[in-house]
Amino acid sequence: MSGTAVRAVRLGPRSVAALVLVGAVGVAAFGWPFLAPPDSQVSAHAEDAPWLFAGLLVLLVAVVAATISESGLGPKAVAMLGVLAATGAALRPIGAGTAGIEPMFFLLVLSGRVLGPGFGFVLGSVTMFASALLTGGVGPWMPFQMLAMGWFTMGAGLLPGAARLRGRSELAMLACYGFLAAFAYGTIMNLAGWPFMGTMASNISFDPHAAVPANLARFLAYCLATSMGWDLGRAVCTVVLTLTLGPAVLRALRRATRRAAFETPVTFDAPGA
Numbered sequence: 001m002s003g004t005a006v007r008a009v010r011l012g013p014r015s016v017a018a019l020v021l022v023g024a025v026g027v028a029a030f031g032w033p034f035l036a037p038p039d040s041q042v043s044a045h046a047e048d049a050p051w052l053f054a055g056l057l058v059l060l061v062a063v064v065a066a067t068i069s070e071s072g073l074g075p076k077a078v079a080m081l082g083v084l085a086a087t088g089a090a091l092r093p094i095g096a097g098t099a100g101i102e103p104m105f106f107l108l109v110l111s112g113r114v115l116g117p118g119f120g121f122v123l124g125s126v127t128m129f130a131s132a133l134l135t136g137g138v139g140p141w142m143p144f145q146m147l148a149m150g151w152f153t154m155g156a157g158l159l160p161g162a163a164r165l166r167g168r169s170e171l172a173m174l175a176c177y178g179f180l181a182a183f184a185y186g187t188i189m190n191l192a193g194w195p196f197m198g199t200m201a202s203n204i205s206f207d208p209h210a211a212v213p214a215n216l217a218r219f220l221a222y223c224l225a226t227s228m229g230w231d232l233g234r235a236v237c238t239v240v241l242t243l244t245l246g247p248a249v250l251r252a253l254r255r256a257t258r259r260a261a262f263e264t265p266v267t268f269d270a271p272g273a
Contacts, residue, residue: 015118019154026147030191033219034212080256081123084111088127089134102234104131105185106241107249108149109178112156113170114253124153144192152185171246178238186231187223194222 028035084107091104108127112120128149132142159177161170195206204222206215 019118019121022147023151026151029144029147030188033191033195033206033208033215077119080115081119081126084123085127085130088123089130092131093135101237103237103241105152105182105234105238106178106245108153109156109174109181109238109242110246110249110253112153113159113162113174114250114257115157116162117154117157120153120155120157121150124149124151127153141189141192144189148185148188148192151188152181155181170250171243174246175239175242178242179235182235182238183231186227186234190219190223190227194219 088104088107091107092102094101094103104127108120108124111123115123125146128146129142132145156174156177159173161173165173204218204225206218210218
């Protein structure tokens, strides 16, 4: 392969601005328990917050996808997006309910690595949306999952050495990223549900009247008590699949990317030419 990495989508200024916007709103949507003062109206309406943020995130993710599409998401990239999203959605139910065994994550890490951050964000969001429809997991949490998975896949596309780093070094980097990002994804998704537990578990639930350090301690206890085992399973599964299947999947993705020649415009010959 040449020294220049092929990207399915080249991010322009508008796409970058849209990603920054949705990132800022996403940080507010996930982190408002630590950002809003205890006496704020957001804390007072904690039960309504997931619906408000869910609706807002759906609109923003749609805007970002549309903006990135304007930057060059052509028919070849759309076809690749459909195949990878369908594959990821089909992989998600395989380990559902089994100690965090979720093979979808390793595929998204490798896809984001090869196809770039712009394509990665759209792929992660679309894959989570499709898998939610497939598994019946549609609810106010779904937009949060779409955004978190978009970040997860985009991060793989932002890793260094996309043009030249290959072999064991690249696999080791992707495995380390997958391990850490799997925990980060689980922690972020905990933020989407933890503030709305009410009084089910008073020692670890969100207290809208408590100070930030106290709520942070409650949140860490919540993560340890509820999701640490699942996140560890997801992280280990991602590492194992990346190290074992990663070389073959990376070769297949790069071969498909070269043959698709995303950056070459599609042209049609005139009749009789």
